[in-house]
Amino acid sequence: MTTNAIETVSVKTPYWDIAADIHFPPDFDESKQYPAVISAHPIGSCKEQTAGNVYGTALAEAGYVVIAFDASYQGASGGEPRFIEDPTQRVQDFSYVIDHLVTLPYVDADRIGVLGICGGGGYSISAATTERRIKVVGSVVGVNFGHLLHEAFSGYDPIATLEAVAAQRTAEARGAGRVVENLLPPTADAATGMGLDVVEATEYYKTSRGEKPNGATRSLVSRRAAGYGWDAFTNAEVLLTQPLCVVVGDKPGAFGSYRDGLEIYRRARSETKQLVVAEGWSHYDLYDKPEPVGQALDALIPFYNKNL
Template identity: 90%
Template sequence: MATDRIETASVKALYWNIAADIYFPPNFDESKQYPAIISAHPIGSCKEQTSGNVYGTALADAGYVVIAFDASFQGASGGEPRFVEDPTQRVQDFSYVVDHLVTLPYVDDDRIGVLGICGGGGYSISAAMTERRIKVVGSLVGVNFGHLLHEAFSGYDPITTLEGIAAQRTAEARGAEPDVENLLPPTVDAAAGMGIDVVEATEYYKTGRGEKPNGSTRSLVSRRAAGYGWDAFAHAEVLLTQPLCVVVGDKPGAFGSYRDGLEIYRRAGCKNKQLVVAEGWSHYDLYDKPEPVGQALDALIPFYDKNL
């Protein structure tokens, strides 16, 4: 029986609210307490895409209360200016979502886990290191945004890119129009020859396969600098002690999730960790294609069941 109940939620952040969807298990009983999983969307994505409609639904069907949320400054969440991708804020968002969960009488506050997808995977890992209310961590094709900025997103020239960001921020402070960059080509044809991750990301985000109104894949250039000094895996050897399940596809691309997955699996200080490699599948296959998604869930659900 599939979950038949989804509710919207408004999560208090600083001076804005974070928009979220809560997915409930079948035959949900408000008088009982359930384990909960926070589902974090990829960079440039939104809660209605893979974090919610694919994995949120599946984890709810498996008996969990799942909260899929839009990052601050993105999607239906508040915060100005729009389209900011700031790792520090993305990590803080998890604590605000936990704050909301622990007020819900049907959530067992000792059994809160997280699943992060793509950039959300890196953010989930970073958040769990200091947010000890998160008891179990799942990373699905997790990407370390700091690595991505130093590599594919800057053409391996971060200093020149940072100089450009600085000039743009100065221009905007003086009244220039914001530079909101689309992170992907406009069409699949335009992405041809740009590598597997760019092509498949465009096919997911720019076609009916995954396109959603708030899945904008846009980023405010002038607010991107902080990410260049950020590392999702910093202090993982000491601080990442919760049980960790890392799922990757073995067809690597420029966004680096295969490499990053193996790195955090090696570096994580936890004793209870599992690496799952979906053989023959790519980063974006694991967003929504039934066979690799099934492989991921066949590992993640028992892992949560055992450790939450």
């Protein structure tokens, strides 16, 4: 198999298939065993964006088998209706991806780590609290989705938002059409003046910089309620014991990854943990810009090498 080879696979679950890309290291040899890293994409993203084409590629080049997967209800994975961000489901998906990895003869089942970007970071942390087959956790600008919903995504009025969600779900149950909202403006120009995270998210997701067919950034209104009762960091003081590397940018935005990163670094029970602050860089800079991504990888790769 040649350098940078990628294989698209279907991960079987009891409910539907999860679509995933396996990134192989250079000079891959099927007769050998490799450590593996599961790479989890941001909220409303897909496996072909930063989780796969940036961090997945880099970790594969560093010698890891990397599997980047689409969350249920999103991307090329199954699940109906579409455009649902269900934290419980997203966390459950990790275990089925691991079930797939441990059947591969070239994966060392005792050396499986995770890396999550944005919401994927929060989900990776939550999954590791109960999934003991995860041996190392990496988070890049990890976001606690529960925090985000209670704050920026609801205008700090979660009850009003939940009331609107309930009304829409009732309407759909009675035959009304589904309402799917785009979480971002249609163009970078339209995002001008809307705050750092919205502007930079639009510059990433709505331009050639990061736009992909399955990077939907859309949300089904009637199925938004699940995340409001969820917290990525529940029981971290007791159950999150794996080595933990947290990368944040020090330009905080409304989505809260800087604050969330410092919080989980403080709260995690992990005896081995590292906090990396990319000075002068923002949440979305760490998706794909070479200098801050380089800073993240300069910390993450040695951390995996030592602890995985």
